[in-house]
Amino acid sequence: MRRSSTSGLSAWERRRLALRERLPLWIRLRCGMEPRTLAALAVVLLVAVGFAAQHFWAGRPKPVPAPELVGKDRPTSAAPVDGGPGAEPEPSPGPPPTAGPGAPIVVDVSGKVRRPGVLRLPAGSRVADALSAAGGVKAGTDLTGLNRARVLMDGEQVVVGAALPGSPAGGPVGGAAAGQAAGPAAGPTSLNSATVEQLDDLPGVGPVLARHIVDYRTEHGGFRSVDELHEVKGIGDRRFEDLRPLVRP
Structure with missing residues (x-):
């Protein structure tokens, strides 16, 4: 019966069938999956790889800037040029100090x-x-x-x-x-x-x-x-x- 069923096959197909019969059961099950199932597994694998890559990128070490010193002088706005519109008048000199104890x-x-x-x-x-x-x-x-x-x-x-x-x-x-x-x-x-x-x-x-x-x-x-x-x-x-x-x- 077996010879009659394979007699019409080519030599290549007979070798492929002989090799398949000698493979383990789990390999034959995988090889026998439909293309739709293989595509779904490929999509799941890609999603898993993308999630792992995103998690690795988020957890990478990042440079942290040093904190600013509390007492560091901050730049102030430039003072107006003497004689400009924003210049404040200089205080007039007061009377000369009178001589007293300890005075010049x-x-x-x-x-x-x-x-x-x-x-x-x-x-x-x-x-x-x-x-x-x-x-x-x-x-x-x-x-x-x-x-x-x-x-x-x-x-x-x-x-x-x-x-x-x-x-x-x-x-x-x-x-x-x-x-x-x-x-x-x-x-x-x-x-x-x-x-x-x-x-x-x-x-x-x-x-x-x-x-x-x-x-x-x-x-x-x-x-x-x-x-x-x-x-x-x-x-x-x-x-x-x-x-x-x-x-x-």
């Missing part, structure tokens, strides 16, 4: 110094500090009559090596004229402009009393009359009578 003092240094002019110095500065701030004394200037250790006062004038016109007897102005001897004044000494050295030259007035006169002048804004000498510490009636014809406000 302003002195005028002139004469034979390298850089004469008005200087601002710390409180308690001395004549030597003013000379250094003015660039130093010019070569050949005689400083014999200059007290470089004297403490300066606010608004004082220091003249080095020369006398200003109108100073008493051509004497030193500000007590700092080098090479000028401090002699008696030709006229009354001004209580409001004389220095400690000039007041010290008055009869009966020593360095301590001269300092008291200058301190009173600073605290009360100057002398309005010669009679105010009565209020200076250390000046009694007798000394006042001796000084009265020699001084003026």
Whole structure:
């Protein structure tokens, strides 16, 4: 029967049937599937591959930017150019500071110094500090009559090596004229402009009393009359009578 059923087949078909009979059952079942079933399995396989690829892509490592520092300065908008429409007016300078305890003092240094002019110095500065701030004394200037250790006062004038016109007897102005001897004044000494050295030259007035006169002048804004000498510490009636014809406000 078997030979009669295969006798009409070609040799190729007989070999294929013989090989199929020798294959395992599960391989024969797979080979016997219909094309529709194979297409469905192919679609399922493609979907599974796509899902695996998407899952792998989503789970890949990603670079993370470093966090910004909290105190990092952020750029601000550019300030308007001076004089532009958005520029704010600069505040007007206030009045110059008045001299007080610990406040800077302003002195005028002139004469034979390298850089004469008005200087601002710390409180308690001395004549030597003013000379250094003015660039130093010019070569050949005689400083014999200059007290470089004297403490300066606010608004004082220091003249080095020369006398200003109108100073008493051509004497030193500000007590700092080098090479000028401090002699008696030709006229009354001004209580409001004389220095400690000039007041010290008055009869009966020593360095301590001269300092008291200058301190009173600073605290009360100057002398309005010669009679105010009565209020200076250390000046009694007798000394006042001796000084009265020699001084003026």
